[in-house]
Amino acid sequence: MRRTAAVLILATVIVSSLAAQSNPLIIYSEGEALVQDAKGGRRSAAIGTFVYVDETLITGRGGRIQLQSRDGVFDMSENTAFKLMQAQTKGKKQNAYVVALGRVSMKMRKVAAGGTPPRLGSTTAAAGVKGTELDVYEGADGSSLILVTEGEVEVESQGKTVTLAANEGVEVTPGRAPGAKYTFSEFIDYSKWNQNKLEEMMKDPVGSLKLVEAELNGYMKKIETMDVEYKEKIEWFKNEFSKLDEIEKTQGKEARYKRYHEISPIGNEASYLAIDIRFQTIMALSLRRFVLGRMYFFIKLKYINNYSDKTYIAFMTEYRSILQTFTTVTQSHVVDQDI
Amino acid sequence: MKFPPVRRPARAAIAAAVIALAAFSCESLVKVDENEVDKVVALVRAGDAARLEKLTALPFLLDGEIIALPGDAGILWRNLKAAGVTLAGTRLVRLTPAGGDAYKLFADTWEVSVFFKKYVPPNGMIAEIRSDSGAYLLLLGGYALDGYARIIGLKILDGGAP
Structure with missing residues (x-):
């Protein structure tokens, strides 16, 4: 038993150190979990495999994927589509992590002095982070919800910015500036939130x-x-x-x-x-x-x-x-x- | 280290086992004909949304829209069942190979043409069916799963599809 535990710990350490150095690495997956490559091909989101720029991670019912990169750790919930892209700011390339649908919890590393922070967010809201923990939701109607659990996040949409501290959240309706920020004490269930968004869209x-x-x-x-x-x-x-x-x-x-x-x-x-x-x-x-x-x-x-x-x-x-x-x-x- | 030579009968047995294993594990492309269409229609008629979801390829096409999320196939078949789409009185009007310009039957768009190029296998066929609950195009093909063709697309003809 001890030997198994030691091997697991060693494997985790190796996997984590690999992820810290190179492309994002899948460190955990369960249920319906796959990666769509840049050519549209699909493969299983196998633990210990890398994910590359322009790829999309997709989870279905009961699916979950945890991804580790030099920028942080990303935990995808079920029924989520999460894209990895490349962006640039002032000529410096940066990774971009975008929630196209569903929910992703993010634990971001602090950016080294002079480093370029990654771009985060959904297709309707961008989040600027400073060593933070946050959750990004994107709903069936394109609405986004950003909830911060640690650190500070700047949420931008349509040229307007809202700064969130720990335990603050904001919702962004597509095509509009961020709404009023609010304080939360517990996480909102994504399924219920998304169901409300879907019902509003249907109405x-x-x-x-x-x-x-x-x-x-x-x-x-x-x-x-x-x-x-x-x-x-x-x-x-x-x-x-x-x-x-x-x-x-x-x-x-x-x-x-x-x-x-x-x-x-x-x-x-x-x-x-x-x-x-x-x-x-x-x-x-x-x-x-x-x-x-x-x-x-x-x-x-x-x-x-x-x-x-x-x-x-x-x-x-x-x-x-x-x-x-x-x-x-x-x-x-x-x-x-x-x- | 030297391995002992394998004897002729043993070699034959190994070869037979390899061939048998290959034949057993090898998936085969379905020949989509009227019988295959009938089998899928029978599942819709029986309201077997779970099996239809399993047979639905990803991504799949609804009219001109590419649906990429795994859960959406289930939503599609459950909703059709709930809406009373039973495909009663179905008759096959036409069966067309899915190559060439056939993508235009779904939607004459660049996205759909690329979808056909990338995701529709060479044995893909488009079945036009008419039933008491409307007219549909079923895009079937690929490798057999539990003896059924894969469902790659559905077009609901009696509607406002692009």
Whole structure:
């Protein structure tokens, strides 16, 4: 027995030390738990296996996954979709952990001096952390709930920020600024909270759809703006880069290096923009897949015996319009792998 | 260290065992025909939501929407049962291979075309069925599970699908 315990402890230590150094590692899983890779392939979320950027962890009924990375430990509840992405802030790459649906408890490590903190949150709210413990929920209607148990968290949505201390929480409705913060003494059951969100959505599907549309429009506006800037910068950089050979021929190697160092910051800015565009696109796609798509799913089933109902028709008209805009804006940034 | 040579009868036995094991463990692609469609329809008629959930592939398609969460397959079949979708009086109108442009039968979108490319196996077939409770497309195929084809997609035709 002691030997088994020793082996388990040793295994845990090895697994933990591996996770601290490299890609996020699955340290525990049970029930229906899988990882969807960047190409859409699915594998079992086996303990001791790594998870990579652009992968999505998914739990079903009774499923649970614990993930450890250099940024902290993440504990996924059942019926949750959790995405790992790459983002950047001021040219420094950072990991991004996004709850697309369901609930994830997060215990974040303190960021070393000069380090870049990871991006956390849901598809409708971003959380800035400082060595904290928090829970992020995302509901069937795209609403988010962030509850802090230790440390401090800044929750941002639509350009507005709310700072939460321990035992404080805030709810964020899609397309809107964070609501008023409140104090909590015990955790809210995700299933009940999500059921309420689902019922609210069912009562007013068109209203809920418009809120998700506002959130999606926010992403699309950012994508369009950044895309214009990216194209300008990358064109300028390519053009200047193509002149380097001529500069070397006429003015020598020194002049070539000098010019290259002058133009390279613009090239870097373009590559950061490319990362940002990709990040915003995947966030929008997650909202589209796990919230908008499921709204369609529930409404389609609710009205199965009455597709001539006015609410159903209004929902479908609005839904089609959102999808059309979404496809137009994102189609050049989404690849087959994302589906 | 040298192992003793394996005798001929033993080799034959090992080979037979390997072949038998391979044949036993090897899943086979279902040939989706009218009989396979009938079997799935019979499960809907019996209201066997649990088995339908088990047979439903992930991700699966509802109209033009890709459904990626494991629990949602159960919600789909339980809701159809609760809504009284029994597929009574079902007749198979058409059985179409799922290749080429067949994805357009579900939705003429880039997402659905990619879904068909990535997730629909070569034996995928689209069955158009008409019943007392409406008209549907069933996308079936893949490897047999408990003697049934996998359910990869469902389109509810009498509705506002995109």
